[in-house]
Amino acid sequence: MADGSGITFQYKARDAKGTRQSGLIAGKDRAEATAALKAKGLFPIALEPEGNQATSSSFGGKIAKGGKKQLTAKQTADFLARLAKLAGRQITTERALAIIGEGGDDRISRTALEVRRALREGAPLSRALQSEAGIADPVTLSLIGGAEVSGDMDQALATAADILQSRLTVKRRIITGLMYPGILLTVALASLGLIMVAIIPQFRPLVEDRFDLVPPIGRAVFAVSQVLSTLWPVFLIAILLVSITAWLAARRGLLSGILTKLGAYIPFVRQMVLRNQMMLLLHVLGALLARDVTLSGALRVVSKSAPDGSVKSGMTSITQKVESGRALSSAFKEQKLLPREAIEMIRIGEEAGDLGGMITRTSDDMRDAADRDLERFLLVFQPALIVGVGLLIGVSLYALFSAIVSVNAISF
Template sequence: MPEAARSDLIPFDYAARDAAGGRKKGRITARDDTDAAKRLRAEGLYPIEIRAARPASVAKEKPRRVSGQMSARQRAAFVSRLAKLTGSQISLDRALAIMADGDDGAIAGRAGALRVHMREGGGFADGLQQHLGLDDAATQALVRGAEISGDMADALATAAGILEQRLMLTRRIMTGLLYPSLLLVVAIISVGLIMIAIIPQFRPLVEDRMDAIPVLGRAIFAISATLTAIWPILVGGMLIGGFALWILHRRGRAVPILQTFSARLPVISGVIVRNQVMIVLYILAAMLRREVTLSEALRVVTNTAPGGRVRAAVDQVSSEVETGQPLSSSLRAANIMPSAAVEMIRIGEETGDLPGMIGRAAAEMRETADRELERFLALFQPALIVIVGLLVGVSLYALFSAIVSVNAISF
């Protein structure tokens, strides 16, 4: 097959100078702009400008129309599929063409738009941000580095792994809290019905003898009267809050808000922080394996880390490392991970295998975090059932004790 007919070659318009200093313009086919520059130098030319040409076939190519934003799951699936295709020795342009012909409308449409964007001379990292909304600092750093080094398949595989790790964390927490959340909603509705619909029916029996009722009974009737008066406001507020949460979910902002709120709860904050630190270590190991300097990798991790305690700690570690402090001692001072993980990182510094030992520390922290999350959910669900039972039981006990007290006085 002639070289110009190969599907992995695309045309580039160039401006260059020859050995005599004369300016020359033309078109050359190559795999990418780096390959085009090598080909021009082989012909005795010195490139000044190289830009992807827009053939007539591209002018007629129209990507599928897509609407709305991609979810985090769709972005991870997009990067993962692209990593598998480019890892099979398929060019990036051809991989996007294959994905654009797929059945998944959201992914296919973005793949087609991204392919046209690149053929018109746009950068791949910029296209990911523009067409997929993928502005994750770690992914952008990996892709931009690969645009220079040329090992895009490995960079995409690493980025896909990072995105999957984040999805797994969110999925574990959300799935584990789904049943307790439903149970809590049912409990609130049940107690609300008792307070609003049942207890007021007994109020006429005790209205004239409220002073003879036990304190608990008076408190229940007072709460019931308050809820009966304001329940439309409460229901309206819950509906508005649910609608606002749905809007935020559509815009991809609900999960970060819920994660921030959950991280402030004293019971589960430790579990969430340990999972967040595990992801930070995973990203740091992946960046260091890509031969990124430790300082640059820490800056990327700082931009990627969730807000709050973890980001503040990583920012502190980054500042100390830039002043010459060892990573292990900075992490120990930040107090965001177990001492065993810090010791493994210190061994990596001494043996020269820092990326490998950080990866092992992240894997062990993941196992520990999974055990802690399972233990928390195993205890939280029964505890919530007991609390709900106590609320209902106390309400009914207070009601019937009040009725019994009134009847005892009557006789």
């Protein structure tokens, strides 16, 4: 029980041989109790106050939904990075926020002043960021919440900013890689539509009287051209509506989820997206474990931040299995979310007592593999797109002129 010397925690841990152990350990807070377990050669899986004693450093608990939505993902990463740099120079958090707030009249500066005001009213930084900056990411809030107890706020802010920046880098890399093919496809479809609507109908009077003599491919092209020529305003309005919907979804952060679900129907794209998602989650898991968060608490945080779908359900199942006594590598192996090489590295980390370090190294290896996957995809996709569009235009023109030649040949 809690006394003047600290709090008694109930723990579940594994030793270097993977044997599961449980018992009680005392510490003034969760960080100190975790350090005491590691000093005994144990890797903590779960660490909870005996008798449900409350501690302000609790990880993996419920995190309330964000309040104001003021900062975008990029602005949040920039804000936390700037705050980490100032905090690393032995400047108090309140003073660092004041310096950022005095920097201008942009959204980040205004948010910094709002967070500072909440701090001066007695709110902890994690709650102030949640209510005033609209930060609802469970990873960020858990890192900062733990630093409020351990005292290394600059490192926690830097880690949170790095994780957010990693997510943005992955999205930016995919968007940049697909931008050229997307522009090419748009221009090609527009050109093909112009040919169907404005050019091919002008040749129809030449074959109108002998349309039954036109080859099947020619009749198909003329039929498509007639439909497009009649309904082009409807298609144009539909394209505009889809474009506006996509723009609004992107503004609200929903577009990436929609594209991910659509890409799930393509095996190669599904594998590439899964590798990127798991790389980010392992990066988060490694960062949390490096900050003395218990494995159970870190997995709960990672599960909350996982994207909806098979990854989220898989991480939730892994969390439950680990909390029931299974080894992390064994739980990952059953879910088939990671390649065999990654699971082997996690197994080595469990046996060597450096699970956090090996998970971080696994994340780095998966990032390199994800970059190679994206490069291969673009190397194949871009030429294939060019060839496909060229074939569409070539077939349309071939069908058109073959129809004209066939009718003229019969006439003579």
